[in-house]
Amino acid sequence: MEYALFYAEGADALPYDPAQDDVGEWVDDVEARGVSEYGERLRPEQDATTVRVRGGEVLVVDGPFTESKESIGGFDVIDARDLDEAIEVASKHPVASFGRVEIRPFVRWPDAAPGSRIVPPGFADRAVEGRRYLMLVVVEPGGERAAADGRPVEDDGPEAWVREMDGRGVRLFGEVLRGPADATFVRRRHGEVLVTDGGFAEAKEWIAGFDLIEVRGGLAEAIEVASKHPMARGGAIELRPMWPFDVHEDHVARAGREAAERGVRREPAASEVLAEVAR
Amino acid sequence: MPGADGADPVAPGIADALRDAYASEWARVVATLIRVTGDWDVAEDAAAGAFARAAETWPRDGIPRNPGAWLTTAARNLALDRLRRRGVEADKVREWIAMEELSGRAGGPPDPADLAGDALGGEPDWDDRLRLVFTCAHPALPMESRVALTLRTVAGLDTGEIARAFHVPEPTMGQRISRAKRKIRHAGIPYRVPTADLLPERLGGVLAVLYLVANEGYLASHGDALQRLDLSAEAIRLARLVVDLMPDADEARALLALMLLQHARSAARVDAEGDLVPLPEQDRAAWDAAEIAEGLALLGSAAGRAGDASREGPAPARPYRLQAEIQAVHVRARTADETDWRAIVARYDALAMLADSPFVALNRAIARGMALGPQSGLDDLALLEASGRLDGYHLLPAAQADLLRRQGETDAAAARYREAIALARTAPERRFLERRLAEIARS
Structure with missing residues (x-):
């Protein structure tokens, strides 16, 4: 069964200790088991760009859709035997020891081809041919399927968007996630694995799915792609650039080198991009 | 199990047998059906249907020799029907029928135990x-x-x-x-x-x-x-x-x-x-x-x-054993009066080491009050009260009232009883506290 793992600090995060961040071992373990499909680290939250469409107007802000503690720092798609194996895999990830790992099952469509996977076979070896963004599709309270710009609700399905973006070669893969009631949180504290249910509050926004996109036109094209997604009208789309690294590099040295990049936005300011597009 | 196939279908005996079967077999029937069908709702409906069928047929045909096997078979047939009608689980049904043929038990309902440990191969044969x-x-x-x-x-x-x-x-x-x-x-x-x-x-x-x-x-x-x-x-x-x-x-x-x-x-x-009788008066x-x-x-x-520490790791936490x-x-x-309160205090000390629980602290304070004199308990309870962790919980003022009463501080005890009465959550507890309050008012 396939799951998305999302890594975040969470409300009870401990201080980050690079010495504990042995992610290379984790990657080796999940690859050896054949559990891993694909995963990537995301650039820090200041490089997030959130896109909404309200009343036909594209609204873009720098930053994630939610407050920082819950902002996602990376993701993996895994194919585990069942939730217990997903919990075990999640609990061994370095983030579990200071932050938390969220396990989200995907929606399994009854008409899906047998044996089909979320991540296309061989994807990890595919050359990067543009700039990649993770597009988080966010449901906002009261905003779900609201068709805020007055379009009829039947336009809200993502099928047309998927066809268009697949045709343009922009969309690499993506899928709808089961709702927060089916989420499971995993943390590791004092050597103990703590498993809790999603604890979903109706009033909170939540991630309903994601797509990985690859664009040649930079953030401007990514915003254009995101704004066409039907959920941009009722909810929000968060665009997150990747932050690849060599998992077998010395992690203490890496953390030291990367510290300077945290807190500084490398992406262009969304307002400038919009102004450029307008010209 | 009373009765035998076709014999003595007396209504009260049947009712007892049905009740016994429900108590002893429900979980087994549901659990088996979930394993085989993978569908909790189908399993529960089929189990409920099997018990309904038993209520219909046992009075007429008598109590089967093995009610559990009878019920499991009946539930399986109901589940099979339903899955067949639905059509989507055709593979599951075929697998199931193949299994039944393999088990090849002629002349009687198959024992559910025969079905254990197949689909999930490689695991110990858990119930x-x-x-x-x-x-x-x-x-x-x-x-x-x-x-x-x-x-x-x-x-x-x-x-x-x-x-x-x-x-x-x-x-x-x-x-x-x-x-x-x-x-x-x-x-x-x-x-x-x-x-x-x-x-x-x-x-x-x-x-x-x-x-x-x-x-x-x-x-x-x-x-x-x-x-x-x-x-x-x-x-x-x-x-x-x-x-x-x-x-x-x-x-x-x-x-x-x-x-x-x-x-x-x-x-x-x-x-x-229906009024509460406290331990000393029971x-x-x-x-x-x-x-x-x-x-x-x-x-x-x-x-x-408990001597085998290797199985439970280096620091065995045994909260249930202590309680x-x-x-x-x-x-x-x-x-x-013969209660060994010191032995009880020792257990609460150990529990308090295991878990930082205000409820353990409350009971430990009461036990210390009984073992070492009311003032020891009251001192502990004052700390607990100051922590605010039991705010609004009626048993905190109730415990204070009881120890104050034992110490002869009637007025202070009465005030605590009133506090506890206002917070009590069940009628019997409230009536008990009111009775205590009336007793000290008279004394």
Whole structure:
């Protein structure tokens, strides 16, 4: 069964200790088991760009859709035997020891081809041919399927968007996630694995799915792609650039080198991009 | 089991047999059906249908020699029909029929035990009911759902009964249970006894669910009754099941002992009017001697096993054993004055080391007040009160009132009793506190 793992600090995060961040071992373990499909680290939250469409107007802000503690720092798609194996895999990830790992099952469509996977076979070896963004599709309270710009609700399905973006070669893969009631949180504290249910509050926004996109036109094209997604009208789309690294590099040295990049936005300011597009 | 095939279908005997079968076979039938069909709703409906069919046919045809096998077969046939009609699980049905042919039992209903341990090959041959218990208590489910699902699926209580037990509207409880079943399906919660490395931690989760059920039975959190003996009985039945299935699990035995030693006093804890009778005033002859003997025996055997530290790791945490030992001290005392309060304090000291719980601290303070004099207890309670961790909990001022009363500080005690009365959550507790208040006002 396939799951998305999302890594975040969470409300009870401990201080980050690079010495504990042995992610290379984790990657080796999940690859050896054949559990891993694909995963990537995301650039820090200041490089997030959130896109909404309200009343036909594209609204873009720098930053994630939610407050920082819950902002996602990376993701993996895994194919585990069942939730217990997903919990075990999640609990061994370095983030579990200071932050938390969220396990989200995907929606399994009854008409899906047998044996089909979320991540296309061989994807990890595919050359990067543009700039990649993770597009988080966010449901906002009261905003779900609201068709805020007055379009009829039947336009809200993502099928047309998927066809268009697949045709343009922009969309690499993506899928709808089961709702927060089916989420499971995993943390590791004092050597103990703590498993809790999603604890979903109706009033909170939540991630309903994601797509990985690859664009040649930079953030401007990514915003254009995101704004066409039907959920941009009722909810929000968060665009997150990747932050690849060599998992077998010395992690203490890496953390030291990367510290300077945290807190500084490398992406262009969304307002400038919009102004450029307008010209 | 009374009766035999086709013989003596007397109505009262049949009713007893049906009730016995429900109590002893429901979980087994549901658990087997879930394993084979993978569908909790089909399994429950089929089990309910099988019991309905038994109620129809047993009075006419007599009680079958093996009611469990009869019920499992009937439920399987119902489930098969339903799956066939649905058409989507054709493979599952074929597999199932093949299995039946393999088992090749002519002339009688197949024994459900013959079906065990196939589809999930490579695992120890666990009883299906144990799979069910562990799945219902999975940590990825919210705690309240674990309790509700365990009572529904393992104990066979209906949604209305569970809703009433926890004082929530029936639709709310129904939603809670169906949401839990949905999560089991959607999130891929396995129908399996955890592997050996996970077992200690997951068994703790199972025991926590049973402990919560028993606690609610022992001291209802609201309502007109002090105790909910139906819940206590279910908790004991489920704990007995876990002990039967995992005889080496010491904490499970200790939890069962704790439940039995508490339940043994249930008849003496309330008077004819349903009012609370405190421990020192209880008629010890009215305690259930058989339950006490069983509880003490379980504790003895758990103690015998406690020496094997290797199985439970370097720092064995045995909260249920400690609590059961406290109950054992109480039931061993022939009179209230003979209670070995120092032994009780020692157990609460150990419990306080295990868990930083304000409820443990409260009980420890009371025990210290009894062992070392009221002032020791009052000093502890003052600290606890200052911490604010038991704000609004009636048993804190009630404990203060009792120790002040023992110390002869009538006015201060009366003030605390009034505080406790205002906070009390069940009518019997409120009446008891009012009675105490009236007593000290007279003295």
